[in-house]
Amino acid sequence: MAHFTKATSLHDWLNQRLAIDTVRRVIAKEYWIPKDINFLWAMGMILVVTFGLLLVSGIFLLMYYQPNVATAFDSVNYTIMTEVEFGWLWRHIHGVAASVVFLIIYIHMFTGIYYGSYKKGREMIWISGMLLFVTFSAEAFSGYMLPWGQMSYWAGMVITNLFSGGSLHADGLVEWIRGDYVPGQAFLNRFFMLHVLLLPLAILGLIGLHFATLRIPHVNNQEGEEIDFEAEAAKYKAGDKRGSKVIAFANDFMSKDMMVVGIYLIFFFYLVFFHYDFAMDPVNFDYADGLKTPTHIYPEWYFLWSYEILRPFPTDPGLVAFAFAQVIFFALPFLDRSPNAKPAHKRGAFKFWFWAMLIDMIVLTGMGKLPPEGIFSTIGLVAAVTFIALWVILPFITKKEKEL
Numbered sequence: 408m409a410h411f412t413k414a415t416s417l418h419d420w421l422n423q424r425l426a427i428d429t430v431r432r433v434i435a436k437e438y439w440i441p442k443d444i445n446f447l448w449a450m451g452m453i454l455v456v457t458f459g460l461l462l463v464s465g466i467f468l469l470m471y472y473q474p475n476v477a478t479a480f481d482s483v484n485y486t487i488m489t490e491v492e493f494g495w496l497w498r499h500i501h502g503v504a505a506s507v508v509f510l511i512i513y514i515h516m517f518t519g520i521y522y523g524s525y526k527k528g529r530e531m532i533w534i535s536g537m538l539l540f541v542t543f544s545a546e547a548f549s550g551y552m553l554p555w556g557q558m559s560y561w562a563g564m565v566i567t568n569l570f571s572g573g574s575l576h577a578d579g580l581v582e583w584i585r586g587d588y589v590p591g592q593a594f595l596n597r598f599f600m601l602h603v604l605l606l607p608l609a610i611l612g613l614i615g616l617h618f619a620t621l622r623i624p625h626v627n628n629q630e631g632e633e634i635d636f637e638a639e640a641a642k643y644k645a646g647d648k649r650g651s652k653v654i655a656f657a658n659d660f661m662s663k664d665m666m667v668v669g670i671y672l673i674f675f676f677y678l679v680f681f682h683y684d685f686a687m688d689p690v691n692f693d694y695a696d697g698l699k700t701p702t703h704i705y706p707e708w709y710f711l712w713s714y715e716i717l718r719p720f721p722t723d724p725g726l727v728a729f730a731f732a733q734v735i736f737f738a739l740p741f742l743d744r745s746p747n748a749k750p751a752h753k754r755g756a757f758k759f760w761f762w763a764m765l766i767d768m769i770v771l772t773g774m775g776k777l778p779p780e781g782i783f784s785t786i787g788l789v790a791a792v793t794f795i796a797l798w799v800i801l802p803f804i805t806k807k808e809k810e811l
């Protein structure tokens with residue numbers, strides 16, 4: 408048993424038992440952040456805050472939501488929206504946060520790609536980030552099932568159908584996932600469990616892992632400069648704060664992060680109060696009806712790009728292309744063969760690759776929302792083939808890159 412002395416304060420009492428000073432030093436006071444970064448590096452903190460808003464608003468919604476095919480729709484659209492005081496506010500916060508979180512995730516991902524923050528020791532940051540992306544996607548999809556509207560039902564039908572594997576006809580697998588021949592009570596129950604328990608727990612664990620992966624390599628910086636963190640931290644601690652290339656996370660850097668978070672929250676609550684409808688599909692205000700297929704079934708905007716990679720091809724190649732799109736971003740640190748962890752504008756052909764990928768994904772998103780007819784289906788097909796081609800050429804163009 409360790410030696411304990413009579414505590415002089417509550418802080419001292421806790422410190423002797425939980426080493427809170429050491430924990431604070433490791434994760435905050437002596438966690439070093441490069442000075443040469445811009446507001447894009449605040450996206451991670453914005454994601455943490457948005458996840459917090461989703462958790463809190465979700466807990467309030469859970470007090471009135473009923474996971475039952477007969478009452479789910481009314482519990483959301485009638486009870487929460489009209490009968491519960493401020494129920495509408497919690498629903499709007501939850502709906503807007505669920506949509507905006509993907510916008511921020513995409514900005515965060517493309518910032519990482521632009522600055523090469525997945526290379527040279529930062530591979531695990533990228534991989535844990537991608538695990539978060541996949542888990543957030545599952546969380547959003549399972550949440551979309553809960554109001555049991557027309558789009559909940561039919562999106563549930565279409566997405567679970569994908570597991571039949573096209574001409575493999577694995578219908579038994581689809582029924583096993585649904586717990587029935589078509590989406591019904593068993594389906595709603597299990598997606599409810601995933602949405603409120605298993606997936607949020609997984610997200611919390613993955614956020615912990617993502618933070619742990621940042622601790623040793625530290626975050627990157629705008630020039631991709633390799634910083635000697637120990638030497639720079641020593642300068643900072645010796646009082647040469649101006650000369651050091653780093654600052655401490657708490658409270659110095661966090662105060663800057665909080666300013667960006669504050670501006671974001673103004674934008675966020677503007678959407679909550681004045682434009683929440685962008686996050687809610689009108690079709691989902693109709694009660695789920697298994698006998699009435701909507702004329703046009705499409706997912707939420709953040710899944711449109713991968714949906715459009717599935718759609719223009721015949722069933723089997725479409726499923727292969729879709730599976731490819733789901734996993735290929737995981738491989739980015741290994742497909743980029745260049746030795747340079749530098750921003751894209753300093754790198755040769757990668758600069759064009761980056762912008763081509765970004766524009767291609769925006770085009771795929773636009774086409775995914777439109778009916779697959781005429782010119783739209785041709786543009787969708789070209790964009791889907793371009794997406795795959797860009798990944799195929801990535802190792803070749805980056806291998807040729809000169810070392811900077």
Ligand code: HEM
Nearest residue numbers: 448449450451452454455516519524536537539540626627
């Ligand atoms: C959705 C939950 C996520 C949270 C809460 C989160 C949080 C953070 C935080 C706080 C940072 C440090 C500050 C910053 O650079 O912004 C960070 C860095 C990073 N994240 Fe995430 N992240 C998430 C998702 C992702 C995803 C989906 C990816 C990409 C696959 C990703 C990749 C990265 C990378 C590469 C860095 C290092 C940036 C650098 O070194 O400059 N993260 N993340």
